[in-house]
Amino acid sequence: NNAATVTGSPVTQDVYGATSVKGATTANTAQVAGSEVSGNVYGTYSDSGVAIDNTTTISDSTVNGDVAGAYSKSGTVSNGNNATVTNTKVSGNVYGGKSDSGEVNLSTASIEGGTVSGNVIRTAEERRLSRENSGSLWVRYTSKSSFVMEQENTVFSTTGIAKTAD
Numbered sequence: 001n002n003a004a005t006v007t008g009s010p011v012t013q014d015v016y017g018a019t020s021v022k023g024a025t026t027a028n029t030a031q032v033a034g035s036e037v038s039g040n041v042y043g044t045y046s047d048s049g050v051a052i053d054n055t056t057t058i059s060d061s062t063v064n065g066d067v068a069g070a071y072s073k074s075g076t077v078s079n080g081n082n083a084t085v086t087n088t089k090v091s092g093n094v095y096g097g098k099s100d101s102g103e104v105n106l107s108t109a110s111i112e113g114g115t116v117s118g119n120v121i122r123t124a125e126e127r128r129l130s131r132e133n134s135g136s137l138w139v140r141y142t143s144k145s146s147f148v149m150e151q152e153n154t155v156f157s158t159t160g161i162a163k164t165a166d
Contacts (some may be wrong), residue, residue, distance in 0.1 A: 093118035
């Protein structure tokens, strides 16, 4: 239950609600409003721990990296990790939950207003498939190695052009 809040200030590094090397991270929050962040913004970051119920909320800002509700390099990211971006410019990707090699499920990525130069992704599996599709919104994805839970949700509002993937 940790929180990092940045309001009206420039940040030259990453913003994490909490960090852990091996332990579980639960119910942590990163909030950014009216600010510019040079790095990434994660509700929580872990090398190998489980991430559950973490949140990132960004409004009226610029993020020059990725945004994720939770990120674990090799641990499981599940059950209620959320990234919400409103009227913000994001140079990287927006993930509900992200893990380079662990399981990711039940994560939400919501965008309203602003621009995302990268992809809007619920899981790292979607990221592996979207490397050649910069700027895409992946609404549904299934593969032999993972599955999309019925409860997963991606919300995307735009006044521009939205394309659907084959």
